[in-house]
Amino acid sequence: MKNNILFSQHFKIQSDSIEFFDIPLLKDKRAFICPFLIANNRDVKLINEVYNRITQFLTKLNRDYVVTGDRINGLNFLSHLHEANEYHLGYSGSNKGKAVSNFRAATIYDALQNNKFAVKGISITNEAHNVLLLVKGIGQDIMSDILANVCRDIFADYTKQVCDKYSVSTYSFKIEYFDASTNKWQTKECSLPMFNGKKIILLPRKLACSGRAYHSLYNWFIASNYIARDLLNFKLNESLESGLLHKLEDGTIRAVVKKINGTYRKPKQELIDFVIRYNGSIDRFLNYSKDNYFEAS
Numbered sequence: 001m002k003n004n005i006l007f008s009q010h011f012k013i014q015s016d017s018i019e020f021f022d023i024p025l026l027k028d029k030r031a032f033i034c035p036f037l038i039a040n041n042r043d044v045k046l047i048n049e050v051y052n053r054i055t056q057f058l059t060k061l062n063r064d065y066v067v068t069g070d071r072i073n074g075l076n077f078l079s080h081l082h083e084a085n086e087y088h089l090g091y092s093g094s095n096k097g098k099a100v101s102n103f104r105a106a107t108i109y110d111a112l113q114n115n116k117f118a119v120k121g122i123s124i125t126n127e128a129h130n131v132l133l134l135v136k137g138i139g140q141d142i143m144s145d146i147l148a149n150v151c152r153d154i155f156a157d158y159t160k161q162v163c164d165k166y167s168v169s170t171y172s173f174k175i176e177y178f179d180a181s182t183n184k185w186q187t188k189e190c191s192l193p194m195f196n197g198k199k200i201i202l203l204p205r206k207l208a209c210s211g212r213a214y215h216s217l218y219n220w221f222i223a224s225n226y227i228a229r230d231l232l233n234f235k236l237n238e239s240l241e242s243g244l245l246h247k248l249e250d251g252t253i254r255a256v257v258k259k260i261n262g263t264y265r266k267p268k269q270e271l272i273d274f275v276i277r278y279n280g281s282i283d284r285f286l287n288y289s290k291d292n293y294f295e296a297s
Helices: 035-039 045-066 071-078 102-113 128-134 140-150 152-166 214-232 257-264 272-277 281-292
Strands: 171-179 184-192 245-247 253-255
Touching (some): 045 128, 102 140, 128 281, 152 171, 272 281
């Protein structure tokens, strides 16, 4: 058996256009459930359901526990986030299983507590892609595992549909998920494929991406679309000697985006300053990401 045998290979799925994200079964694939892809594909019914579910989860987390400073109950709420090994995603080897645990529950809570928007109850941090972008301490691995846990039933139902389509045998497993109708964690029985005695859950291809540093991409977006414009309009106190602007032979002045980004870029925890200063930039960045950052292959 090959070390990297894929789900489609093991279950002998013959198709030129597999709609699910094909995962290796003996090791994890370095890919993540991406909240930007979720936010940008809400025209798909299942993905819109995922978006609404994670938004409701984050709204409850922020409103009931982060804003109020209720750390004890907040950690208890987050303690239901377990290792999502059935997806075969994330970091392999020594990092496996560390993304979400009791220790990481504290990391998630404290990260939101230390965020200016979240602690003030500003709704921007009720959306998963904004949390990934703006909250220091919550990276792609943690956010992916949060989504995997919160929406486990949605993805389990999707997996069953895939298995029915391709005649893959399924078995009864109990799963835990966040129930949007009760705002509580619930368990239920579902039918899932199995490999080496363990359940497997699949994702739509549209939702998986490889490692991507969105905070760096947002910095570049701000530098090229906002700061460069301010420099060219003389709204910032920079001269040609700074190297941020370049004068062409015909007298035209151009912005040097690479140098602008190097000068003005902010660490993740300070990106809020850009969000406040450049009103609407975070929504424009989401739209920009739809046309420029795609799902993993």
